[in-house]
Amino acid sequence: MYIYNIMTKKVVRAKVVKPKVKHVIQDIVIENEEVKITISSKVVKIRINPQHIDEFKDKIKEIHEDDYHIIKVSEFKENRISEEFKDWKYEYKNDTTAYFHYPLYEFSINQNTNKILSEIFQKKHVSSQSLWYEKEELKNNLNPDIDDTKGTHQNRFTIYVITKGRWETNYTIKSLEKLGIKNYKVVIETQEVDKYIESGVDKEKIIPFEKEDKENKSGIPVRNFVWNYSIKQGEDWHWILDDNIENFYRWNRNKRTIVKSGFVFTHIEEYTMKKNNVMMSGMNYHFYNPDIDYGRDLITKNTRIYSCILIKNDIPKLEEKWRGKYNEDTDLSIRILKHGYGTLLFNNYLCGKKQSGTVKGGNKELYKDYSQEGYKTKTLSLIAQHPEIVKFKKLKDHPYHHQVDYTPFENNPLNL
Numbered sequence: 369m370y371i372y373n374i375m376t377k378k379v380v381r382a383k384v385v386k387p388k389v390k391h392v393i394q395d396i397v398i399e400n401e402e403v404k405i406t407i408s409s410k411v412v413k414i415r416i417n418p419q420h421i422d423e424f425k426d427k428i429k430e431i432h433e434d435d436y437h438i439i440k441v442s443e444f445k446e447n448r449i450s451e452e453f454k455d456w457k458y459e460y461k462n463d464t465t466a467y468f469h470y471p472l473y474e475f476s477i478n479q480n481t482n483k484i485l486s487e488i489f490q491k492k493h494v495s496s497q498s499l500w501y502e503k504e505e506l507k508n509n510l511n512p513d514i515d516d517t518k519g520t521h522q523n524r525f526t527i528y529v530i531t532k533g534r535w536e537t538n539y540t541i542k543s544l545e546k547l548g549i550k551n552y553k554v555v556i557e558t559q560e561v562d563k564y565i566e567s568g569v570d571k572e573k574i575i576p577f578e579k580e581d582k583e584n585k586s587g588i589p590v591r592n593f594v595w596n597y598s599i600k601q602g603e604d605w606h607w608i609l610d611d612n613i614e615n616f617y618r619w620n621r622n623k624r625t626i627v628k629s630g631f632v633f634t635h636i637e638e639y640t641m642k643k644n645n646v647m648m649s650g651m652n653y654h655f656y657n658p659d660i661d662y663g664r665d666l667i668t669k670n671t672r673i674y675s676c677i678l679i680k681n682d683i684p685k686l687e688e689k690w691r692g693k694y695n696e697d698t699d700l701s702i703r704i705l706k707h708g709y710g711t712l713l714f715n716n717y718l719c720g721k722k723q724s725g726t727v728k729g730g731n732k733e734l735y736k737d738y739s740q741e742g743y744k745t746k747t748l749s750l751i752a753q754h755p756e757i758v759k760f761k762k763l764k765d766h767p768y769h770h771q772v773d774y775t776p777f778e779n780n781p782l783n784l
Contacts, residue, residue, distance in 0.1 A: 415470050415622060415660055427488050449666045452782070455642065456666060458635045467666040467716050468621050516629035519548030523633040525603060525678065527552035528575075528594045530587060531611035535560065535567040539722065540613040547616065547630045555594055584693075591690040599681050605640075607633070610675040615720035616651070622659050624718060632717040640678060640712060643782040647686075647704050649712035650677045651719040668713040670777040672701040676719040683709070692753065694746035698772065702754050705777040712782070743769060 416424055448467045449456055529540045531554060544552050556564050558576045565571050575597065579589050591608065598606035616632050617624040632651065640649045650673040657664060674697045685707040690696050701711060747770045751758045754772070761771035 424488070448664070452669070453665070453667050456639065458631075458639075467619075469661075470622050516548070516631070519550065519630070521548075521630035521634045523549060523551050523607065523630055524637050525551075525605040525607055526598065526601070527607040527609060527633070528598070529554045529609045529611055530590050530594060531556055531564070532587075532590075533560070534611050535563040535569070537612070538564075538567060538569060540609050540611045541569060541573075543613055543615055543720075546628055547632070548628070549630050549633070555590055555597075557590075586693045586696070588690045588692065588696055591696065595679075595681065595689050603681060605637075605678055605680050608677050608679065609719075610721060612722040613676065613719045614722055615654075617654050617718040617720060619657050619661075619716050619718055622661070624654055624657065624659060626720075636678060636712075636714055636717060643710060643712065645708075645781050645784045646710040646712055647680045647683045648673050648677065648701065648709075649714065650674070651717045652713050652715050654718040654720045657715055657718055664715045666714075666716055668715060669782060670705055670711055670780045671713050671774045672698050672772065673711055673713055674698075675721050683707075685709075692749060694749045695770065698750060698770065699753055702757070702772065705774070705780060708780055710780045710782040746770075 414424070448469050527544065527549065529544070529552060531538075531540070541552075541554060552573065553575050554564065554569055554573050555575045555577050558578050561571075561574060561576050564574065577590050577593050581589060594606065594608055615626050618627050618632065619625075636649055636651070640646055652664075652668070653674065677697065683704065686703065688703075690700060692699055704711060747758075747760060750770050750772075751760075757773040757776065759771055759773075761769045
């Protein structure tokens with residue numbers, strides 16, 4: 369970097385000394401014709417309940433009065449509902465904010481950053497740059513529906529849980545039972561039915577599935593079986609859920625609260641029915657909406673829907689239902705969007721899906737136990753299906769994952 373030295377009236381080289389963290393300029397020293405810029409402060413993002421901000425500032429001053437300043441405060445609307453979704457009407461009794469984010473403050477701490485944070489948070493090591501100060505628990509009197517144990521909220525459309533080799537865990541089935549859900553079915557390959565019954569699954573809930581192609585290790589055959597079965601039952605829509613969902617959550621006030629009520633399904637159904645060009649909707653994953661999150665709206669439109677899916681049985685332009693071998697939910701989402709339809713991904717209702725590859729059973733055999741080679745194969749498959757919008761994305765754990773550009777579909781209408 370070069371700068372103009374006003375003392376010598378010459379352009380000189382500037383040496384920058386900085387740590388490996390996000391930083392701000394602390395000092396500039398001119399020695400002879402060389403400029404040294406020292407950058408040693410650290411920017412820390414801290415989400416703070418607004419009523420605690422003055423208290424937090426006082427704590428920093430007590431420790432080191434002059435060595436911090438606020439760089440910026442996020443300016444988010446109190447209710448993170450965009451104009452397009454202002455017709456959302458599901459505030460809960462005393463809870464008047466359906467989807468609320470606390471402000472995010474960015475501090476620049478110039479010296480002894482870790483020492484200062486450790487004293488403030490009363491922890492020996494504070495390594496995160498995204499921190500909570502005085503996170504308050506949501507009180508259930510704000511939203512009594514969360515602990516509704518009477519089964520008041522019952523889904524209109526049948527929930528189908530597809531499961532394989534997981535009779536020892538039955539995560540999704542147990543989760544639905546905790547919510548008091550009655551209208552659900554469990555689709556199980558014929559040879560495993562007895563094992564699921566022995567594990568405690570109600571045999572009246574079971575739909576046996578006989579796989580014709582024994583060599584096909586994917587979930588495509590059972591997904592198409594469910595879709596066709598639902599049509600035969602005269603249903604207009606159906607839910608299809610993976611078998612590794614441990615809990616369901618409501619996200620509000622930067623808090624993921626486990627729910628014990630079926631309203632997470634009934635509210636999605638009611639709202640989806642308002643949008644006549646929407647063919648697919650569902651819940652986001654709980655690990656994509658952490659408590660520190662500050663960037664998501666109530667609903668993300670026209671994107672992928674995974675694992676906890678509400679889908680319309682009659683999609684006029686769709687020639688194939690589930691297809692292929694890998695990434696079937698991503699592929700179906702993209703094809704629906706390519707036909708000009710809309711999708712709704714709910715961020716205020718979340719499914720607590722277990723991380724892929726952490727539960728025995730399912731598609732582990734198909735994905736080679738989720739090895740790098742397995743991820744490479746499935747990503748190449750999706751790229752071949754949609755090369756114009758899919759590419760490789762390198763993640764921390766492995767170099768092969770897919771990244772989809774959904775921007776071409778952002779203007780797909782939700783209502784015609």
